[in-house]
Amino acid sequence: MNARKTDQALRDLLDPPSPPAGFAERVLGAIRERHEAGAAALAFDVAASARGIASLRPGVGRVEAESPRARALAERAREELAEYLQGLRSYFTLPVDLSRAASFQRSVLEAAAAIPFGEVRSYRWIAERIGSRSAVRAVGTALGRNPVPILVPCHRVLRSDGTLGGYAFGLGLKSRLLALEHDTPALVGSDTTRIACRHGCPDERRVAEHHRVVFSSVREARAAGYRTCRRCIPTDGQPFRRSRVGTR
Amino acid sequence: MRAVTEQSGSEPADAALLARIAAGDDEAFTTLVGRYERRFYAVARRMLGGDADAEDAVQTALLRVYRNASGYRDRWSGSTWLYRVLTNVCIDHWRKRRQLAEAPDPGDALESRPADRLDIDRALAKLPAEARAILLLCYIEGLPYAEIARVRGISVNTVKTQLSRAKRLMRRHLSEVKT
Numbered sequence: 001m002n003a004r005k006t007d008q009a010l011r012d013l014l015d016p017p018s019p020p021a022g023f024a025e026r027v028l029g030a031i032r033e034r035h036e037a038g039a040a041a042l043a044f045d046v047a048a049s050a051r052g053i054a055s056l057r058p059g060v061g062r063v064e065a066e067s068p069r070a071r072a073l074a075e076r077a078r079e080e081l082a083e084y085l086q087g088l089r090s091y092f093t094l095p096v097d098l099s100r101a102a103s104f105q106r107s108v109l110e111a112a113a114a115i116p117f118g119e120v121r122s123y124r125w126i127a128e129r130i131g132s133r134s135a136v137r138a139v140g141t142a143l144g145r146n147p148v149p150i151l152v153p154c155h156r157v158l159r160s161d162g163t164l165g166g167y168a169f170g171l172g173l174k175s176r177l178l179a180l181e182h183d184t185p186a187l188v189g190s191d192t193t194r195i196a197c198r199h200g201c202p203d204e205r206r207v208a209e210h211h212r213v214v215f216s217s218v219r220e221a222r223a224a225g226y227r228t229c230r231r232c233i234p235t236d237g238q239p240f241r242r243s244r245v246g247t248r
Numbered sequence: 249m250r251a252v253t254e255q256s257g258s259e260p261a262d263a264a265l266l267a268r269i270a271a272g273d274d275e276a277f278t279t280l281v282g283r284y285e286r287r288f289y290a291v292a293r294r295m296l297g298g299d300a301d302a303e304d305a306v307q308t309a310l311l312r313v314y315r316n317a318s319g320y321r322d323r324w325s326g327s328t329w330l331y332r333v334l335t336n337v338c339i340d341h342w343r344k345r346r347q348l349a350e351a352p353d354p355g356d357a358l359e360s361r362p363a364d365r366l367d368i369d370r371a372l373a374k375l376p377a378e379a380r381a382i383l384l385l386c387y388i389e390g391l392p393y394a395e396i397a398r399v400r401g402i403s404v405n406t407v408k409t410q411l412s413r414a415k416r417l418m419r420r421h422l423s424e425v426k427t
Contacts, residue, residue, distance in 0.1 A: 006415055006418070006419045007415075009422065010383075010387050010415070010418060011387055013367075013368040013422075014294060014368065014384070014387045014388050016286070016287075016290030016294075016388045017289070017290055017293045017294070018286065018289070018290075019285055019286060019289035020299060020303075023285055023289060023303070023306075024281050024282055024285040026303070027281065027285065027303065027306055027307050027310060028277075028278060028281055030307050031307060031310055031311045031314060118340075118343065119343075182341075183308060185336065185340050186340065186343065189401065190401075191401025191402070208319060208321070209316050209319025209320070210319060210320060210321050210323070210324060210329055210332075211401070212332075212336065212401075213332070213336065213400060213401035213402075214335075214336035214337075214339055214340050215339065215378065217343060219376075220339075220376055220377060220378045223376070223378065223410070224378055224400070224401075224402045224406055224410075225402060225403065225406050
């Protein structure tokens, strides 16, 4: 096919599909509903050591910290969680203290921490990634005892058939978190600076709505001529720097 | 069908509607939805390949328009801003769905469609999301290169590069299907 023929073929094939009956009314109704529903506030109890956040539980907003540094980390965790739950943040800048987890559980949690915001993987994927193909069930148990849910995103792990699997804090919360991530952008660029940030990065916050561009991956941002932010360091498939999670 | 970019007669311009929406005028929002539903649906449907996904994306995009209308600046035409919000949402939805799409889902959704439709949606699904958005803005909406560049926040040269890449991939895929 030559170029002109391609143009014509594309125009014919792409002939715009019409919306189904009642489309506008349905969309308007759903928008009103979603706008009014908003995000119901969730409070967490946070415990931190000087190494990082050690425990996170739905609760009443209590903070447990063994030092001033730990207290500062716990406060930051509460702020970042609130932003995350409002759809204003797609990543966390907090170290996590997994020193009390056994080594198998730690490797499961580290694998889960590598699942990018807004994406999902299967229990089997985790088992394969940590080199224990047959330990799918044990992976589920280890995730179920995740001391720092959300920060280590065990809610992004589903069954291979796409069903939800389990969640220590109820499947209702798991699907709420997945829906929240579905509606929140992950990577945002500015068309003036040509820099792509993770959503929630302080540099991204300064980008006005009309300068915002969303990219689906770091690769695509680069192909469009954007470089990645040096502050929030977006990467493909490795949302945390390794040192962020673990026993450092 | 080319996009209708001029406003006819007494109809308020997109920019004026956005200003009214920012001021809390729900009627202006309903008018805007009526004006853009077909165009938004067409792009989202071709971008994501399925009716339910398209509806979801249009919903999210219009919700964002509703909430962020005050962020619109009339340095641009209203449609540029609206297309940017829509393409941002579509690209984001696509990214999030990609891992699940490895399950046999897209084929099932398209089974009842005529063969050529099946082919075009399959071929489109193989393009990188950004290149696909640019292709659709060009061929469905009929936007000029400079406008596409503004919508996606890239240079006109990048638009041309991405477009020729998309066309090359489409040509290759469509001729594979034909033979």
